[in-house]
Amino acid sequence: MSENGSSTVLVLVGSLREASVNRQLAELAVESAPADVDVEWFDRLGELPFYNEDIDTADVPEPVAALRTAAARADAALVVTPEYNGTIPGVLKNAIDWLSRPYGDSALKDKPLAVVGAALGQYGGVWAHDETRKSFGIAGPRVVDGLELSIPTKTLDGKHPRESDDVVARLRDILGKLVAEID
Ligand SMILES: Cc1cc2nc3c(=O)[nH]c(=O)nc-3n(C[C@H](O)[C@H](O)[C@H](O)COP(=O)(O)O)c2cc1C
Structure with missing residues (x-):
């Protein structure tokens, strides 16, 4: 938490x-966050190189340093993801691997985390979503029990999720409960 309580x-x-x-x-999460919550969307996962211990040195590639800095600044994390071939999209799994190191000292260590998506x-x-919880649970953050939202895209009828009162209410609820888990 910052000095001003946000x-x-x-x-x-x-x-x-x-x-x-x-x-x-994710746009909806930014829009619907409580007033005292800053949502920082790290939108550069596509720039991360594939995880490789040989380049995970003191001088990591800039996008990795930026990801870890953003994670260190955060008090909690919200992961929003689709499913690819029954599991975690590679771009997200790669980010988890980068965030899992230094071993035992992740920038997200012990911070509450929730996973949602469509x-x-x-x-x-x-x-x-379950696999993402499992993997992040091993990587360092504290995955909060019971914060789950898995949306079949057909239920959105081609509309932005902000047009679904149900999704708006459920995402707000999850954000509120996630923030309440911050120490
Ligand atoms: C490579 C690939 C694999 C996919 N595998 C699954 C899957 O296993 N289960 C599923 O429900 N949808 C699957 N889909 C469909 C995605 O759920 C759908 O394209 C979704 O809209 C992607 O999320 P996005 O709109 O955020 O890009 C797959 C799509 C792609 C491109």
């Missing part, structure tokens, strides 16, 4: 697609 939530999105529904969900399938990407 909290910062880091947002990471597992889709690079311009018209991504998950990017729209996917085409009837379960809304729940496999990817």
